[in-house]
Amino acid sequence: xxxxCTVNKxxxxxxxxxxxPLLWALxxxxxxxxxxxxxxxxxxxxxxxxxxxxxxxxxVLPISAVSNAQIxxxxxxxxxxxxxxxxxxxxxxxxxxxxxxxxxxxxxxxLLKKNPHPTDQEIxxxxxxxxxxxxxxxxxxxxxxxxxKKIKK
Amino acid sequence: MKTxxxxxxxxASLFTGVFTLGFDWFSAEASAETSxxxxxxxxxxxxxxxxxxxxxxxxxxxxxPEIGQGIKTAFPVVVAExxxxxxxxxxxxxxxxxxxxxxxxxxxGSGALKHSWERLRKAGATVRKMMLQAAADQWKVNVAQCKTxxxxxxxxxxxxxxxxxxxxxxxxxxxxxxxxxxxxxDYKLIGTRVKGVDNKNVVTGKPLFGIDIRKPGxxxxxxxxxxxxxxxxxxxxxxxxxxxxxxxxxxxKNKVAIVGENTYAILQARASLTCDYGSELPLENNETHANxxxxxxxxxxxxxxxxxxxxxxxxxSAAKVIEATYECPFxxxxxxxxxxxxxxxxxxxxxxxxxxxxxQPAQKAVSDLxxxxxxxxxxxxxxxxxxxxxxxxxxxxxxxxxxxxxxxxPVLVMWTREDDMMGGTYRPAVRYRFKAGLDSNGEIIAxxxxxxxxxxGNSTRQDNFPVGAIENVLIESIDxxxxxxxxxxxxxxxxxxxxxxxAFLDEVAEAAGKDPVQMRLALLEKVxxxxxxxxxxxxxxxxxxxxxxxxxxxxxxxPGVHQGFSVxxxxxxxxxxxxxxxxxxxxxxVTKVTAVTDCGEVIxxxxxxxxxxxAIIDGMGHAMFAKLNFQAGVASPQNFNVYRMIRGNEIPxxxxxxxxxxxxxTGLGEPALPPTxxxxxxxxxxxxxxxxxxxxxx
Numbered sequence: 001x002x003x004x005c006t007v008n009k010x011x012x013x014x015x016x017x018x019x020x021p022l023l024w025a026l027x028x029x030x031x032x033x034x035x036x037x038x039x040x041x042x043x044x045x046x047x048x049x050x051x052x053x054x055x056x057x058x059x060v061l062p063i064s065a066v067s068n069a070q071i072x073x074x075x076x077x078x079x080x081x082x083x084x085x086x087x088x089x090x091x092x093x094x095x096x097x098x099x100x101x102x103x104x105x106x107x108x109x110x111l112l113k114k115n116p117h118p119t120d121q122e123i124x125x126x127x128x129x130x131x132x133x134x135x136x137x138x139x140x141x142x143x144x145x146x147x148x149k150k151i152k153k
Numbered sequence: 154m155k156t157x158x159x160x161x162x163x164x165a166s167l168f169t170g171v172f173t174l175g176f177d178w179f180s181a182e183a184s185a186e187t188s189x190x191x192x193x194x195x196x197x198x199x200x201x202x203x204x205x206x207x208x209x210x211x212x213x214x215x216x217x218p219e220i221g222q223g224i225k226t227a228f229p230v231v232v233a234e235x236x237x238x239x240x241x242x243x244x245x246x247x248x249x250x251x252x253x254x255x256x257x258x259x260x261x262g263s264g265a266l267k268h269s270w271e272r273l274r275k276a277g278a279t280v281r282k283m284m285l286q287a288a289a290d291q292w293k294v295n296v297a298q299c300k301t302x303x304x305x306x307x308x309x310x311x312x313x314x315x316x317x318x319x320x321x322x323x324x325x326x327x328x329x330x331x332x333x334x335x336x337x338x339d340y341k342l343i344g345t346r347v348k349g350v351d352n353k354n355v356v357t358g359k360p361l362f363g364i365d366i367r368k369p370g371x372x373x374x375x376x377x378x379x380x381x382x383x384x385x386x387x388x389x390x391x392x393x394x395x396x397x398x399x400x401x402x403x404x405x406k407n408k409v410a411i412v413g414e415n416t417y418a419i420l421q422a423r424a425s426l427t428c429d430y431g432s433e434l435p436l437e438n439n440e441t442h443a444n445x446x447x448x449x450x451x452x453x454x455x456x457x458x459x460x461x462x463x464x465x466x467x468x469x470s471a472a473k474v475i476e477a478t479y480e481c482p483f484x485x486x487x488x489x490x491x492x493x494x495x496x497x498x499x500x501x502x503x504x505x506x507x508x509x510x511x512x513q514p515a516q517k518a519v520s521d522l523x524x525x526x527x528x529x530x531x532x533x534x535x536x537x538x539x540x541x542x543x544x545x546x547x548x549x550x551x552x553x554x555x556x557x558x559x560x561x562x563p564v565l566v567m568w569t570r571e572d573d574m575m576g577g578t579y580r581p582a583v584r585y586r587f588k589a590g591l592d593s594n595g596e597i598i599a600x601x602x603x604x605x606x607x608x609x610g611n612s613t614r615q616d617n618f619p620v621g622a623i624e625n626v627l628i629e630s631i632d633x634x635x636x637x638x639x640x641x642x643x644x645x646x647x648x649x650x651x652x653x654x655x656a657f658l659d660e661v662a663e664a665a666g667k668d669p670v671q672m673r674l675a676l677l678e679k680v681x682x683x684x685x686x687x688x689x690x691x692x693x694x695x696x697x698x699x700x701x702x703x704x705x706x707x708x709x710x711x712p713g714v715h716q717g718f719s720v721x722x723x724x725x726x727x728x729x730x731x732x733x734x735x736x737x738x739x740x741x742x743v744t745k746v747t748a749v750t751d752c753g754e755v756i757x758x759x760x761x762x763x764x765x766x767x768a769i770i771d772g773m774g775h776a777m778f779a780k781l782n783f784q785a786g787v788a789s790p791q792n793f794n795v796y797r798m799i800r801g802n803e804i805p806x807x808x809x810x811x812x813x814x815x816x817x818x819t820g821l822g823e824p825a826l827p828p829t830x831x832x833x834x835x836x837x838x839x840x841x842x843x844x845x846x847x848x849x850x851x
Binding site: 016017019020021024027028029031032033034035036037038039040041043044046073074075077078079080081086089090091093094095096097098099100101102105124125127128129130131132133134135136137138139140141 | 220221222346351352355356358360364365367397415417418420421487488489490491536537538541567569570763764766767769770771774792793794798799800801
């Protein structure tokens with residue numbers, strides 16, 4: 001039976017194995033390639049998307065669990081790249097290789113949605129579930145802070 | 154008049170042919186063939202690195218594969234500086250493998266800027282000079298009276314012409330053989346902070362990486378590889394082939410490839426696949442490797458890499474002898490994007506696409522494998538989700554090509570994280586033994602290093618500091634063959650040798666009753682006045698980074714702060730570090746690392762800081778956590794739940810400085826890593842009186 005949900009504000013119907021992790025449904029069946037595979041076991045955060053507004057690890061989330069849910073991927077955050085987190089990421093020149101950054105951005109934007117003005121420690125804690133192998137951590141933390149300031153305006 | 158696209162393509166193609174012929178310093182083979190390509194790009198390709206069309210669009214081509222080192226931004230910055238255009242108007246494109254247009258189209262050894270600095274400047278400055286001449290001709294003035302600014306030529310009587318409007322006329326001029334480069338005081342871009350050219354695409358989730366490649370008719374595949382040293386005896390494919398979404402199961406070279414319609418189908422099929430392996434020799438375990446290290450240390454067959462004076466006699470006469478042994482395990486590169494590659498092998502042509510640091514050797518390797526000439530093999534470069542040396546090996550390219558040739562379909566082979574961590578070409582495991590002899594004044598009179606590496610090649614850097622400052626030196630290397638595959642890992646060899654050497658020198662300084670910084674400076678003073686034998690480094694540049702870091706970090710001037718010092722030279726660059734450690738709840742915590750780097754001219758300050766900070770975090774994380782164990786040829790751990798990567802809540806403050814000396818740029822992707830383990834270990838010692846001899850520390 002097909003699973004119906006909304007991805008980036010578009011209704012989609014997925015007639016595939018209901019155990020398929022959301023990550024692979026997005027990438028292989030919906031051609032949304034911005035969400036990345038990093039570990040497959042919810043350890044690195046590269047696959048982070050929002051499910052009903054909550055950041056989740058799509059690599060371990062079967063699509064059966066997202067029936068009727070609202071899903072937002074990096075492509076849907078703001079396609080024009082004007083979300084404060086995206087703008088801050090560019091301004092502070094965060095990416096090195098860039099591969100983990102979709103997951104970092106979705107985590108950061110999720111954090112700020114809940115807590116628009118986090119303390120430094122809340123930023124560090126909120127972002128430490130995502131691995132960046134290039135070591136862009138300083139700029140990630142600074143960019144979350146900058147995005148937070150942009151939200152205040 | 155409005156110029157239609159078709160119109161200007163024709164115009165552009167008229168003059169590009171002339172130009173590519175003229176710019177033959179890039180390649181003696183540049184020919185009419187290249188002008189055909191320009192028609193396709195639809196722009197006036199002045200040379201390999203840049204095109205300016207009649208509408209004024211400036212496109213800069215970056216040939217080297219982008220892996221996160223920022224070369225796709227740094228190269229065009231240099232061209233744009235000498236061309237004198239407004240950066241905001243510039244478009245940057247990744248060039249695919251093109252051996253006719255480019256030399257050294259690879260990512261490795263931190264060597265790109267060192268190799269291309271002159272070429273890039275010349276590419277920009279030559280076209281700038283032609284623009285000036287074209288404008289001077291048009292205005293009938295002396296060219297010396299004209300100048301350029303932000304993509305315009307300005308004349309003596311207030312004339313102003315854009316490069317776009319001059320492009321066609323400039324293209325008809327002879328190519329100047331001599332150009333003058335800008336004075337560095339006039340730089341507008343070089344040395345400033347320039348944001349990554351791919352940032353916008355990254356933050357909006359564009360498909361930039363190998364794993365994102367999608368081509369018509371493409372199928373997916375994963376490959377099950379044998380334990381190191383094992384051979385595939387049999388496998389059960391029949392049930393697997395019947396599983397939904399599975400298209401084929403094929404075997405080659407001891408591997409089993411599962412081909413399917415989508416990733417999840419293949420992942421499920423893998424769980425049902427059973428493979429039976431055998432081996433002629435015993436498969437390797439941790440104990441095998443430990444025994445090899447023990448044997449290597451006792452062996453009388455070491456290769457002598459360097460000998461100055463008479464080490465044996467000097468050490469026998471020493472007032473004090475210091476000896477220490479250091480060891481590091483095999484570790485995985487673990488880029489965030491696991492290995493993957495696309496191949497479409499047809500009877501007489503091949504398309505390869507994906508993340509490789511070495512497209513030309515990849516092309517050659519596939520040509521040798523499939524007996525298809527290199528000129529029939531096209532290589533498209535994707536952005537790489539990290540590599541750290543892993544993508545210098547071609548194993549994953551060859552697998553994709555071989556599989557495509559077997560199944561006769563375009564295929565994207567993807568490695569899971571487990572495949573990536575278990576699949577080899579690791580940083581080699583190495584054991585080092587250092588010995589130093591001091592005279593009664595605490596001067597080092599004898600120094601020896603033996604490296605025993607497992608598939609490490611020469612595990613020493615025999616001409617590096619402190620060699621050159623000591624009269625009696627013996628450097629030896631032993632390479633033990635292993636079935637575990639190895640390859641370059643960010644700052645090959647020096648990523649651990651730098652730690653071992655800098656930790657050892659800290660111990661030597663303590664035994665000699667000397668300050669570690671002063672001891673280095675005194676040794677360098679000797680090198681300056683009377684070097685012993687051949688050296689590869691410049692003592693004055695070494696000295697400068699040491700002095701600057703001591704000043705910036707207030708070496709030994711911060712009461713209550715435990716500091717550790719290190720300095721290392723690699724990839725022609727110099728990095729000195731001072732790490733600070735605090736003890737919190739009985740545990741040492743690295744709170745700050747100050748680094749001073751001499752990599753010559755800094756091209757992009759933002760990118761340079763990223764490289765230094767990233768390399769320090771990389772060096773620290775791997776020194777603290779990373780280790781692979783071996784049991785019957787199988788590596789573990791196999792994923793990030795056990796194989797710990799450093800995280801954002803574990804990083805120190807990093808204060809990165811650069812020496813401003815205007816020397817031609819040298820490497821920066823790697824040099825800040827080798828000193829990191831040492832500065833941290835030495836600071837931990839200062840705080841806890843416990844020395845670390847093995848990585849990982851924890």
